[in-house]
Amino acid sequence: MAKKSARASTPRVNDDIGEELRLKMYRMQLEIREAEQRAYDLFLQNLVKGTSHLSIGQEAVAVGFAAAMRPGDLSFCTYRGHAHTLARGVPVEKVLGELMQRDNGLMRGKGGSMHLTSAKHGVMGSYAIIGAHLPIACGAALRAQYKGHNDVSVCFFGDGTTNIGAFHEALNFAVVWKLPVVFVCENNLYMEYTPIGDVTAVEHPAADRAGAYGLDRIIIDGNDADIVYRTAKAAYERARGGRGPSLIECMTYRHSGHSRADPAKYRPEGELDRWKQHDPIKLYRERLKQFGVAEEAITKIETETMRMIDAATAACKAAPPPSMDILTTDVYADGGFAWRN
Amino acid sequence: MAELTYRDAVARGIAQEMARDPDVIFFGEDVAKPGGVFKATVGLYEQFGPKRVRDTPISEQAIMGAAMGAAMTGLKPIAEIMFSDFFAVCFDYIANEFPKTRYMSNGQLKCPLVVRTGNGAGSRFGAQHSQSVENWCMMIPGLKVVAPSNPRDVIGLMAAAVRDPDPVIFFEHKSLYPIKGEVPDGEIVDSLGTAAIARPGKDATILALALMVPRALAAAERLKTEHEIDCEVIDVRSLVPLDTQTILGSVGRTHRVFTVEENPRLCGWGAEIVSIIADEAFYDLDGPPVRITTPHIPLPAADILEDAILPTVDRIAETVRRSLQS
Numbered sequence: 001m002a003k004k005s006a007r008a009s010t011p012r013v014n015d016d017i018g019e020e021l022r023l024k025m026y027r028m029q030l031e032i033r034e035a036e037q038r039a040y041d042l043f044l045q046n047l048v049k050g051t052s053h054l055s056i057g058q059e060a061v062a063v064g065f066a067a068a069m070r071p072g073d074l075s076f077c078t079y080r081g082h083a084h085t086l087a088r089g090v091p092v093e094k095v096l097g098e099l100m101q102r103d104n105g106l107m108r109g110k111g112g113s114m115h116l117t118s119a120k121h122g123v124m125g126s127y128a129i130i131g132a133h134l135p136i137a138c139g140a141a142l143r144a145q146y147k148g149h150n151d152v153s154v155c156f157f158g159d160g161t162t163n164i165g166a167f168h169e170a171l172n173f174a175v176v177w178k179l180p181v182v183f184v185c186e187n188n189l190y191m192e193y194t195p196i197g198d199v200t201a202v203e204h205p206a207a208d209r210a211g212a213y214g215l216d217r218i219i220i221d222g223n224d225a226d227i228v229y230r231t232a233k234a235a236y237e238r239a240r241g242g243r244g245p246s247l248i249e250c251m252t253y254r255h256s257g258h259s260r261a262d263p264a265k266y267r268p269e270g271e272l273d274r275w276k277q278h279d280p281i282k283l284y285r286e287r288l289k290q291f292g293v294a295e296e297a298i299t300k301i302e303t304e305t306m307r308m309i310d311a312a313t314a315a316c317k318a319a320p321p322p323s324m325d326i327l328t329t330d331v332y333a334d335g336g337f338a339w340r341n
Numbered sequence: 342m343a344e345l346t347y348r349d350a351v352a353r354g355i356a357q358e359m360a361r362d363p364d365v366i367f368f369g370e371d372v373a374k375p376g377g378v379f380k381a382t383v384g385l386y387e388q389f390g391p392k393r394v395r396d397t398p399i400s401e402q403a404i405m406g407a408a409m410g411a412a413m414t415g416l417k418p419i420a421e422i423m424f425s426d427f428f429a430v431c432f433d434y435i436a437n438e439f440p441k442t443r444y445m446s447n448g449q450l451k452c453p454l455v456v457r458t459g460n461g462a463g464s465r466f467g468a469q470h471s472q473s474v475e476n477w478c479m480m481i482p483g484l485k486v487v488a489p490s491n492p493r494d495v496i497g498l499m500a501a502a503v504r505d506p507d508p509v510i511f512f513e514h515k516s517l518y519p520i521k522g523e524v525p526d527g528e529i530v531d532s533l534g535t536a537a538i539a540r541p542g543k544d545a546t547i548l549a550l551a552l553m554v555p556r557a558l559a560a561a562e563r564l565k566t567e568h569e570i571d572c573e574v575i576d577v578r579s580l581v582p583l584d585t586q587t588i589l590g591s592v593g594r595t596h597r598v599f600t601v602e603e604n605p606r607l608c609g610w611g612a613e614i615v616s617i618i619a620d621e622a623f624y625d626l627d628g629p630p631v632r633i634t635t636p637h638i639p640l641p642a643a644d645i646l647e648d649a650i651l652p653t654v655d656r657i658a659e660t661v662r663r664s665l666q667s
Contacts, residue, residue: 074414107447117446124413125442125450129433135403136438139410139418146366146392146416153410166433169403176398330448331483333506339482340583340617341534 011292017226019291025067025225026288027301029059029281032083034309035092039082039099043260047317048099052113055083057223057255060280061186062087064228065154068236074124074140076133076155079114080186081126084156088121093312102319109322110330124153131157131166134183138170141179141239152239153181154232160191162205171213171247180239182232183247186222192258193266206249215247222250223280226287252280342525348518350492351381351457354499355419357528359389362417365503368395369404369421378423379459379518401427405434405456412454413442417503425460425474425512432477439508440483455502455509460488461552461603462635462651463516467642471515473603473635475550476610478510479580485533486580488512490554492522494578497531505533514551534582538591542573545597545661548588548614550577553601553652560657568662580610588614589622596627599661601652602634609634633660 036056042048055062066075066087077084082095090106098105099113106118114128124140127133137155144151161167162185174181185206189196202208207217220231228250235246253275257264264272276282288298331337345353359365367385369377373396376383386394397404401422408420422428428435435456442450462471478486485507489495495513502509539554540561549557554576561572573591577584592598598618600611615630633652641647 107445107449110447111445115445117449119446119449125446127438129437131402132406132433132438135400135406136410136413138403139407139412140414141410142366142407143411143414143416146411166402166406169398169400170406172398173400173403173407177395326447330443330446332485333443333451333453335448337482339581340585 012290014291017229019293021067022288022291023293023297023301025063025229026284026298027305028063028067028087029225029284030302030305031092031309032059032062032086033281034305035086035095036082038309038313039096040256042096042100042313049101050112051259051261052099053080053259054256055080055254057275057279058186058188058252059083060225060228060284061184061222061250061252062156064225065156065184065232068229068232069122069152069154072122072151073236074122074151074153076124076137076140076153077116077126078133078157079126079128080158081116081156082113085116085118085123085126088118088123090118090121090123091312092309093315094118096312097316097319100316101321102316103322104316104319108326110326131161131164133157134161134166134170135173137181138174138179141174141181142177144180145177150240151180152236154184155181156184156186158191159185159187159189159196159205161185162209163200171215171245174245175213175215178242178244181245182235182239183245185247185249186252187249188252188254190254190258193262204249206247210247215245218246218248220248220250222252223278223283225280225284342523344521345492345524346518347492347495347513347520347522348379348381350495350524351499351513352384354496355382355385356388357496358500358503359385359393362503364415365417365419366393366395366411367419368397368407370397370399370423372396372421377421379515381513381518382421401431402434405431406438408454408456409434409438409452412452413450417453419455419457419503422456422458424470425458426469426472428458428474428477435478435484435510436481440481444483451506452508453506455499455511457511457513459515460512461514461516462640462647463552465642465644465647468639471640471647475512475580476604476608479610479613480608483508484581485509486512487533487578488514488551488580489578490514490517490551490576491520493524493529494531496524496529498533498578500530501533504530509533512551516552520555534579534584536578536584536587537576538573538587539576540572540574542571542595544571544595545573545599545665546588546591546595547572547574547599547601547657547661548577548611549574549601550580550610551603553603556652556654557601557657559654560661563654563658564661570662570665572661577610583614585617589618592618592622593625596625597665598626598630599657599664600630600632601657602632603651604634606632606634606637628664631660631664633657
């Protein structure tokens with residue numbers, strides 16, 4: 001854990017992360033928080049349709065891992081993937097547009113909230129069948145290894161994923177073939193509605209299984225973007241250096257329910273409040289001040305972020321629904337859906 | 342021109358494509374050093390080395406997922422699932438991942454891969470190692486599905502499948518591995534989505550796939566010699582894309598149609614084709630379309646039982662004769 005004692009009057013000396021990157025990580029955490037809060041508000045107005053799974057409270061994982069990536073590194077996300085998509089630089093408008101099922105959405109409404117994809121940003125899909133993307137990330141890493149490319153495949157998933165077969169198959173596969181892939185478990189304590197501890201043989205659903213695959217047991221504070229960033233950097237270096245995969249368990253907490261349908265009434269009293277004391281954005285705002293960033297500079301980021309999200313919201317509200325002519329496109333590589341002559 | 346087994350044609354087809362394109366890699370359970378449990382991939386490991394031809398753990402989900410991730414990012418993987426029955430343990434990739442990624446991403450992602458698998462009965466392996474599951478794949482939008490019946494088609498369709506930009510499920514019939522056929526020298530490249538008229542005829546059209554093709558041909562010979570019935574046999578070859586023009590054209594000439602299907606009866610591939618014929622060629626027909634399938638039961642292991650339920654030359658010939666002469 002980072003030191004918490006510094007006062008604004010005696011700023012801490014800048015370190016390996018530096019002010020520029022810290023400001024960037026703060027801005028991105030805030031952007032994700034506010035974009036998702038906006039998505040929730042729009043859902044209440046019936047403007048976000050279908051389901052949506054928010055990462056409010058978990059932003060530091062997405063931001064720390066993305067900040068340590070290089071262009072060309074690949075992200076494989078889950079249905080709770082808005083944060084990871086935004087963290088790679090995908091514009092808020094493209095994400096909100098997809099959630100609002102508008103023509104300006106990332107996939108023009110053909111994928112929806114659970115399948116956010118932006119290949120040009122390295123977001124190689126969001127996968128909504130638990131565990132499916134761990135082997136897929138292995139395949140992307142196999143390509144990198146085979147072609148001598150230097151990119152890393154980073155695969156994000158929840159604690160619930162650690163109990164499905166594909167998780168175990170992928171870990172074994174990645175270790176046996178020494179693939180440049182990093183597996184990131186966001187342990188937010190609940191699989192969906194059920195506490196992960198109630199249904200898992202070990203206390204730490206990812207880290208306590210790492211040893212079975214010859215991997216280090218890594219558990220970090222997933223709400224501290226600095227810790228996440230440094231951990232990510234080390235794992236990427238290991239992968240790029242041909243030393244194989246890593247499995248990292250990030251302790252975090254989702255402030256809202258599993259999906260829009262879940263009021264999260266199963267949580268013990270006080271738990272949410274305790275975690276809100278350790279809110280990643282609150283924590284990071286303090287961190288900036290500890291490093292001597294002026295209050296005005298922070299407020300400026302906050303104002304700019306809200307302004308940007310308002311503009312994105314307005315653009316999405318003004319955007320038309322998807323056009324009918326995309327209904328049957330891109331089923332096959334020829335652009336169409338012909339299955340017969 | 343050389344005589345080659347269907348089994349050796351698999352290895353030759355893969356080798357042809359691996360030699361042509363360094364982005365083609367091949368992996369599966371026991372496929373590399375052991376050369377495959379059906380010995381269909383012997384020599385590939387020695388020819389192309391451990392980077393391109395790899396043995397995997399028994400992890401069908403990892404095999405399929407890894408093939409997809411490699412395909413999405415620029416390789417042309419060929420993955421083996423030893424028995425097609427095992428599709429059931431990795432069906433997420435077949436049903437949800439390979440075929441939907443292009444559509445869901447609005448064309449941003451691609452999935453050009455080949456899954457080859459041992460399909461079909463005749464080895465007395467019982468209900469979980471003998472099924473014909475081509476219809477499991479035919480029903481999924483976004484996949485392509487082929488099932489060659491002879492060594493030449495194995496090579497040509499393998500080449501077409503590897504070069505195709507979409508996910509292709511390649512069904513090899515286990516009982517065809519030892520059969521021999523003439524294969525031209527040099528590169529062979531066929532086209533997906535094309536049926537072949539394996540035997541021209543004028544009295545009835547028999548549609549068959551994979552192991553059912555040689556049986557339909559033998560039945561047609563018998564019907565000709567013994568009953569003066571001249572059947573056209575069409576090797577459907579490709580279920581998706583489906584060559585309906587060849588099929589409808591044949592029905593237009595013969596006015597009768599029979600399907601010979603190894604898959605169990607309900608939702609077998611023949612049902613879809615018969616429905617197309619009913620929609621589009623109803624007035625060409627002189628009698629009802631007839632489906633010859635295995636009954637709707639799990640496959641038994643004992644040879645005498647298994648032989649009794651697959652469409653045989655006798656059953657095909659007798660069904661066609663009775664229908665035409667009634």
